[in-house]
Amino acid sequence: MITTPHDVKEYRGRLKKALKNEFLGTTLDNFATAYRTSRANAFEGIDLEGLIQQIAAAKDASIPYLEELFALFKTQAEKAGVTVHVARTAAEANEIISSIAKAAGARRIVKGKSMTAEETFLNAHLEKEGYQVTETDLGEWIIQLRHEGPSHMVMPAIHLSRRQVAELFTRVTGQYQDPDDINGMVKVARRELRQAYLQADMGITGANFAIAETGSIGLVTNEGNGRLVTTLPRVHVALLGFDKLVPDLKSALRILKVLPRNATGQAISTYVTWITGANECATGPHGRKEMHIVFLDNGRLSLARDPVFAQALRCVRCGACANVCPIYKLVGGHNYGHVYIGAIGLILTYFFHGHDNARAIIKNCLNCQACKSVCPTGIDLPHLIKEVYRTVLESEGKKPVRNVLLSRALKDRRLFHFLLRRAYLAQKPLAGEDRLMRHLPMFLAREHAFRTLPAVAKRPLRDIWEHINPRLQKPRYRVALFGGCLIDFVYPEQAEALLRLSEEHNVQIEYPMDQSCCGLPAKMLGERETAKEVALQNLKAIDPAAYDYILTLCASCGSHLRENYAKLLAGEVGLQVKMQQFKDKVIDFSSFMQNVLQVNSERFAQNYKKVAYHSPCHLCRGLQVIREPRELMQTAGLDYVPARDEDVCCGFGGSFSLDFPEISAELLKRKLDNVEATGAEVLVTDCPGCVLQLRGGMDKKGTGKIEVKHIAELVADNLKKRKA
Amino acid sequence: MEPRVDLKEMMKEKARAVQSIVAEIGSLEEALRYAIDLTRSQGGTHLAAPGLDKRDPAAWSLFRSLCKESGISLVKENLRAVIGKLHTGFTVADYAIAETATLVQDSSSEDLRIATMLSEIHVAILPASRIVFDAMSLDSELKGYMTSPPSYVAFISGASRTADIERVLTIGVHGPQELHILILNEDRA
Numbered sequence: 001m002i003t004t005p006h007d008v009k010e011y012r013g014r015l016k017k018a019l020k021n022e023f024l025g026t027t028l029d030n031f032a033t034a035y036r037t038s039r040a041n042a043f044e045g046i047d048l049e050g051l052i053q054q055i056a057a058a059k060d061a062s063i064p065y066l067e068e069l070f071a072l073f074k075t076q077a078e079k080a081g082v083t084v085h086v087a088r089t090a091a092e093a094n095e096i097i098s099s100i101a102k103a104a105g106a107r108r109i110v111k112g113k114s115m116t117a118e119e120t121f122l123n124a125h126l127e128k129e130g131y132q133v134t135e136t137d138l139g140e141w142i143i144q145l146r147h148e149g150p151s152h153m154v155m156p157a158i159h160l161s162r163r164q165v166a167e168l169f170t171r172v173t174g175q176y177q178d179p180d181d182i183n184g185m186v187k188v189a190r191r192e193l194r195q196a197y198l199q200a201d202m203g204i205t206g207a208n209f210a211i212a213e214t215g216s217i218g219l220v221t222n223e224g225n226g227r228l229v230t231t232l233p234r235v236h237v238a239l240l241g242f243d244k245l246v247p248d249l250k251s252a253l254r255i256l257k258v259l260p261r262n263a264t265g266q267a268i269s270t271y272v273t274w275i276t277g278a279n280e281c282a283t284g285p286h287g288r289k290e291m292h293i294v295f296l297d298n299g300r301l302s303l304a305r306d307p308v309f310a311q312a313l314r315c316v317r318c319g320a321c322a323n324v325c326p327i328y329k330l331v332g333g334h335n336y337g338h339v340y341i342g343a344i345g346l347i348l349t350y351f352f353h354g355h356d357n358a359r360a361i362i363k364n365c366l367n368c369q370a371c372k373s374v375c376p377t378g379i380d381l382p383h384l385i386k387e388v389y390r391t392v393l394e395s396e397g398k399k400p401v402r403n404v405l406l407s408r409a410l411k412d413r414r415l416f417h418f419l420l421r422r423a424y425l426a427q428k429p430l431a432g433e434d435r436l437m438r439h440l441p442m443f444l445a446r447e448h449a450f451r452t453l454p455a456v457a458k459r460p461l462r463d464i465w466e467h468i469n470p471r472l473q474k475p476r477y478r479v480a481l482f483g484g485c486l487i488d489f490v491y492p493e494q495a496e497a498l499l500r501l502s503e504e505h506n507v508q509i510e511y512p513m514d515q516s517c518c519g520l521p522a523k524m525l526g527e528r529e530t531a532k533e534v535a536l537q538n539l540k541a542i543d544p545a546a547y548d549y550i551l552t553l554c555a556s557c558g559s560h561l562r563e564n565y566a567k568l569l570a571g572e573v574g575l576q577v578k579m580q581q582f583k584d585k586v587i588d589f590s591s592f593m594q595n596v597l598q599v600n601s602e603r604f605a606q607n608y609k610k611v612a613y614h615s616p617c618h619l620c621r622g623l624q625v626i627r628e629p630r631e632l633m634q635t636a637g638l639d640y641v642p643a644r645d646e647d648v649c650c651g652f653g654g655s656f657s658l659d660f661p662e663i664s665a666e667l668l669k670r671k672l673d674n675v676e677a678t679g680a681e682v683l684v685t686d687c688p689g690c691v692l693q694l695r696g697g698m699d700k701k702g703t704g705k706i707e708v709k710h711i712a713e714l715v716a717d718n719l720k721k722r723k724a
Numbered sequence: 725m726e727p728r729v730d731l732k733e734m735m736k737e738k739a740r741a742v743q744s745i746v747a748e749i750g751s752l753e754e755a756l757r758y759a760i761d762l763t764r765s766q767g768g769t770h771l772a773a774p775g776l777d778k779r780d781p782a783a784w785s786l787f788r789s790l791c792k793e794s795g796i797s798l799v800k801e802n803l804r805a806v807i808g809k810l811h812t813g814f815t816v817a818d819y820a821i822a823e824t825a826t827l828v829q830d831s832s833s834e835d836l837r838i839a840t841m842l843s844e845i846h847v848a849i850l851p852a853s854r855i856v857f858d859a860m861s862l863d864s865e866l867k868g869y870m871t872s873p874p875s876y877v878a879f880i881s882g883a884s885r886t887a888d889i890e891r892v893l894t895i896g897v898h899g900p901q902e903l904h905i906l907i908l909n910e911d912r913a
Contacts, residue, residue, distance in 0.1 A: 031891060080873035138897055139888035155888060162890050186886060186894040193898065198807065214870035224841060224884035224899030230876075231837045249867055253859045267738065268824035268881045271899070274866065277873030280834040282804055288874070 002149040004338045004349070004357045008659070011335075011360035016662050018331040023161050028329045031158065033645075035323045038265025039374070051258055056378040058251050059314040063304045066313075069212040069245040070295060076215025077293060080277025085294045090120035090352075093296045097122060097204065097237055098129045100292050104235045106131070106201035110193075112219070112226040113137035114206025115153055115317055116239050116296055118339045119352055122204070134196040136225040138189050145172060151333030153341055154263045154319040159332045193225070203229035207240040208259065208316070209252040210293070216276040217293065218252050220259060220269045227271055234284040237292045238275075242300045243313040255316055258376040263318035299351045308387050309351070314377035315344050321371035321381055326649045327364055330666055337361065343371035343381040350388045355395065362389045364660060366653035367524060369559075369621035383567070390526030402655070406522060407530040413516040413537060417460075420489045424456045431455035436699055448658070450665035451696030454490050461492035465511045468496055475508035477596070480547040482538075482586075484557040485517050486688035494553050494688060497716035498589065504719055505597050509551070514541035518557040523564060524654050532568045536575075539565070544581035549596065553589050553712055555687035556654070559622025562586045588619060589712050590629035590686055599635055604718045606637035611714065612680035612706070613640060614671065614694060615647040616687035629686055629711055636715040644674040650685075652693035668697040675706060684711040731822045731855040732907060738825035742882035743895060744903045752780070752849070755906045756787045759814045759847045760794050762904065768811025770797045772843065774835035779816060787814075803838040813839030813900065817850045819865060820905075823858045826881040827905065830869055837876065846880075846900040851908045 005011035018024060062069060074084040087093035101109065109131050111117065123144065126133050135144040139157035143150055145168055150156030157165070166179035169188050177185055205226055209218035217238055219226045230236050246252050260266045281289035304310055322328045322342030337345025338357045346365065350358035362385060371381040393399055409416040432438035437453040461483055479502070487495050502509050519534035538561075542550060552558040562583050569579050593599050611633055619625050633640040651657060651667030671694065675683050683694060683706050695708035739746045749755050763771050771791060777784040777800055784800075791798040799806055815836060819828040827848055831837045840846050856862055859879075869875040884899030895901060 027890065034891075136898065137888070138886045142888065155891065157888050158891065160889075162892075165889050182889050182892045183894050185889060186897050190897055211870070214867065215873070216870045222884070223886050223897040225897075227837065227841050227878070228898055231834065231841060249870065250860065250863055253863070256859065264887075267742075268826055268879065270742075270880070270882050270885055272826075272879035272881075274870065274875070274877040274879075276870045276875045279832060279874040279876045282802075282834055 001147060002338060005360045006356045008360045008363060011364070012660065012662065014335055015331050015660065018335050019662055019666055021332070024159055024332045025330060027158065027161075028332060032323060032329050035265060039262060039320075042261035042265045042267055046257075048258075051254070052376055052378045055254055055258065055376065056314060058254065059377055060311070062245065062247055062251075063310050063313050066242045066245055066301060066304050069247060070242060072212040073210055073215050073245060076213065077277070078215070080215055081288065082215065082278055082291045082293055085292060086297065087294055088297045090296070090298050093120045093239060093294055093298075094122050094125035096294050097239065098126055098131070100235065100237055101126070101131055101202055104202060104290060106235055108196070108200045109133045109202045109204060110196050110200040110229050110233060111135050111140070112203070112205035112221065112229040113140045113156070114204070114239060115150075115340065116206050116241050117204065118150060119298065120239070120296065122239065134193065134200070136193050136196065136229055137221075137223060138186065141189060141193065142168065149334070149339060151341065152319055152322055153317050153345075159334060197228045197232045200233040202235040202237065203233040204237045204239065205229055207238045207244055209255070210240055210245045210295075211249055211252055212245055213248045214276055216249075216274050218256070219273045219275070220256065221273070222270045224271050227273055230273065230275060231281070234281055235290040235292070237294060239294045239296060241296050241298070242304075243315070259316050259318055262320045262374065262376040303351060309347075309384060311379050312344065312347050312351070312384060314379050316377060318376055320374045320376065324370040324374050326368060326370065326651075326667055327366065327663055330663060336364070343385060344379065347381070347384045347388050350392065355392060358388065359392055362392055364663070366617070366649050366651070366656050368617035368649035368653065370617070370649070373621045386523055386526055390528055393526050403525050403527055406525060407527050410517055410519065410522055410530050410534050413514065416516060417462075420456060420460070420485070424458060427455055436696070447661040447665075450661065450700060451668060451693060452699040453696060454692055456489055457492050459492070461488045461495050462511065462513055464492065469499055469509060469511070470503045472503070472506060472508045475506055477507045477548040478546070479507055479509050479549045479551050479592075480542050481509050481511050482515060482518070482542065482550055482552040482557055482561065483511065484552065484554040484688065486692065487553050491688050491691065491710070494691075494710040494712055497710065497713040498551075498553060500716040500719060501593070501712065504603065505599065507597070510547070512542045516541070518560045519568075520556055520560040520564070521654050523560070524656070528568070531564070535565050535568045539569070539575065539578055539582060542582070544578060544585050547585060549587050549592060550582065550585045551587055551589065551592050553686070553688065553710060555588060555616035555619035555622060556689050558586055558588050559618035562623060588623055588625055588628075588686060590632045591625050593715065594628040594632045594635065599632070601635045601637060603720055604635065604637040604715070605720050607718065608637065608639040609682060610678075610680045611638045611640050612643045612675045612678045612683045613646060614650055614675070614683060614685040614690055616685055616690050617647075617649050619686045620647045632711065632715060633684070636718045638714065638718065641678040641680050643678045643680075645670070650690050650693045652689050654689065657693065664693070668693055672697050672701065676704065680706060682707045682709060682714060684709050684714050686711050731857060732852050734822040735820055735825055735855050735907070738822065739882075739905055742825055744825060744882050744905050746905045746907065748907045748909060750909055752783050752908065753786060755847070755849050755908065756783065756790055758904070758906060759812055760790055760796055762845065762847065763796055763812045764794055766811065766845070768796070768844065770799060770806055770809045771812045771814060772799045772803055772806070772810055772835070772839040773814040774800050774803065774839050775833060776800065776814070776816070801835050803835045807838065807842050810839070810843045811845065813843035813846045815840055815846070815848050817848045817854065819862055820850050820855045821857070821859050821862065821879070822855050824881055826859070826879045828862060828866075829878045829880065831876045831878040832874060837878075840878065840880065841899050843900055845902040845904065846883075847904040847906065849906050849908050851910055853910060
């Protein structure tokens with residue numbers, strides 16, 4: 001039985017429990033590491049980006065025509081002797097399938113793995129109706145015997161240890177099974193399930209493809225159970241979503257090129273089966289199979305018409321969004337989805353399994369973009385997650401106080417900045433000399449103590465700007481600095497570092513004073529309207545035509561300005577040109593230094609300080625800047641030592657770390673352990689948010705603290721002193 | 725360099741990467757003997773070669789006499805009746821895809837399916853000329869099957885496998901535990 005918590009409190013209880021599961025933590029961590037390598041190998045020599053674009057475009061072209069594709073499919077399949085059914089709801093699909101079984105006089109049913117059947121809880125329905133149902137995919141069989149749901153879309157039993165499987169199989173066979181003899185356990189399944197195939201009257205499978213032009217279905221499997229399920233029993237029922245329809249074989253083959261590679265790092269799954277029509281079957285009526293194909297709607301056809309969410313139907317169920325998700329890696333699929341798992345699971349849960357099941361899990365996203373970066377159909381998963389979150393909040397009618405306050409403050413820059421200044425006074429009794437909060441404010445409970453919070457600066461950047469910013473006579477470039485809240489109010493020294501470098505390189509930096517928060521925190525809380533208003537304010541404050549570049553020291557601001565402003569302001573008449581110019585001028589610190597200024601190593605003291613690097617999510621995936629910071633460290637005379645999982649999220653995620661402190665703490669711990677293992681003296685990164693998290697965590701560690709800095713600070717520190 | 729040579733080498737390399745056993749053979753008879761020896765050495769008693777009699781009557785009668793000599797039962801049809809006894813399924817691949825070491829078989833015959841699904845091992849002859857680079861290159865051939873239904877086309881890329889217990893790769897879960905690909909060099913035949 002799948003039970004997904006309906007409120008965050010209960011959900012956090014489950015998460016805490018999962019975090020203590022050492023087996024799960026280790027297994028999923030090893031898997032994530034192995035997956036990375038095998039995926040990269042599988043795609044070697046393939047233009048993956050190009051392929052993703054082609055698949056996304058092809059999917060987008062057919063999604064508006066699913067009903068037309070279905071009509072064609074139905075005609076072709078019926079010509080070939082198949083009965084085609086439409087189920088509007090999950091219950092209807094289950095009813096249709098049990099009626100088929102009843103009419104065929106079937107008693108025993110074997111099943112191939114099907115997420116769609118999991119979606120409709122088909123097994124429970126058939127069992128209630130008195131049918132004997134046996135799952136035949138090994139992983140599915142294991143979880144069926146344990147009465148669980150899958151914890152991964154491709155590897156349903158990945159959460160179980162060999163010991164747990166051995167105990168289960170010992171019980172099932174009545175004979176001791178050695179947990180270390182995995183081959184032996186696989187052979188148990190081979191023996192036990194062979195009987196099930198031979199005795200079954202009906203086979204049920206899903207399908208990966210429904211090819212409209214020929215009425216064919218395609219099945220992708222590794223074990224070969226799908227072939228047996230579609231061959232031995234006299235009746236075959238395939239249950240699939242409307243989203244599996246593709247116009248032609250070419251479209252299916254194109255998806256097949258990425259699906260196994262992206263799912264398991266295999267060039268192809270062992271068996272791919274293309275079935276057209278009712279095939280030969282010795283035990284079937286007139287020597288033919290009785291074949292049925294059931295298309296499930298369950299919201300898909302309306303989803304296809306939704307301007308924002310339609311792209312969720314591009315999903316080919318490869319499971320990769322879970323494989324790379326840092327949260328999935330910690331808590332497993334049973335805590336990261338309802339039936340569907342991973343980033344796409346959070347989204348589909350809302351549509352297929354309802355508001356209540358989505359309410360708590362939908363908040364559990366760092367917006368780290370890892371899922372988006374591996375999606376083979378280019379779904380903007382983090383964006384859709386936030387959109388579902390917004391929809392959930394809006395339909396609940398009453399917004400959390402935090403959302404109301406944040407929206408109220410952000411919509412009025414003066415009020416917002418007034419509040420930030422006041423924070424300096426309010427925190428005074430809690431702050432230490434080192435500008436870290438030495439006591440937690442009352443409203444934060446003990447679980448937030450995994451990192452020290454920074455104190456708000458005495459004087460924000462905007463107040464000291466005129467004093468610290470040198471005026472240059474004939475600058476090479478005029479650049480607007482987009483500060484962002486953390487640089488402006490917490491870490492103005494990071495901007496000062498930038499000014500030292502820009503003066504040295506004859507670049508005039510300006511700080512347009514009407515700029516405000518970038519708006520990402522509002523988006524994170526599902527406040528799209530607020531995010532949009534703030535975007536408009538910033539676009540007004542910074543006229544892109546007046547500057548050569550719009551530079552940001554904050555990767556999160558940068559990627560939000562570059563990627564999300566276009567989405568937020570789409571359709572705003574008269575603003576599209578400005579927005580495009582704005583977007584084109586946004587640049588991060590390292591790229592500006594390395595690519596625009598092409599800074600020369602002669603300007604830097606080559607002291608070869610050993611430096612580790614944390615690659616911010618919104619830099620490496622959001623802005624796709626990977627090479628530049630690493631090169632810049634070398635240019636600046638530093639000895640960059642790579643750390644494990646450099647591009648895995650540090651666990652900050654803005655308000656995420658307040659909502660799910662346990663997850664944030666565990667991600668931070670792993671991050672710092674990896675950094676420490678490098679033996680570096682300093683840890684640098686390109687984002688003040690990451691600095692906040694990493695420095696706060698390092699402070700709590702006590703012994704052997706490694707200094708944490710913004711990359712701009714360390715690079716500026718290494719500038720050679722100018723001759724007096 | 726002739727592209728076909730490349731495809732064959734690629735096929736061999738990729739096949740080994742997915743634990744398929746590949747050998748080059750010069751004649752059909754060699755393949756028949758290979759299958760018989762393998763069956764015997766593994767203690768098998770039944771060898772199924774569905775469709776071979778129609779495809780190549782001469783090869784079929786040779787196979788029959790060779791099997792007889794070796795004490796192996798050779799079957800070609802009604803394979804449901806011998807499930808459980810089948811040791812080796814012997815087939816001829818229609819095409820192969822080098823990029824993924826995939827055999828493409830028109831498996832519309834139920835006996836052919838049973839031979840390749842329920843045998844302990846699967847031995848397939850692959851005429852070298854039938855190897856193409858990727859699945860897209862077979863678009864029209866595959867469409868040919870699909871537009872003359874009913875049809876059941878199988879892509880087979882190795883022996884049956886699973887990694888469902890602790891992600892440990894284990895070969896031979898439901899289908900054959902070994903896949904032998906015998907590449908037939910027709911020019912030498």
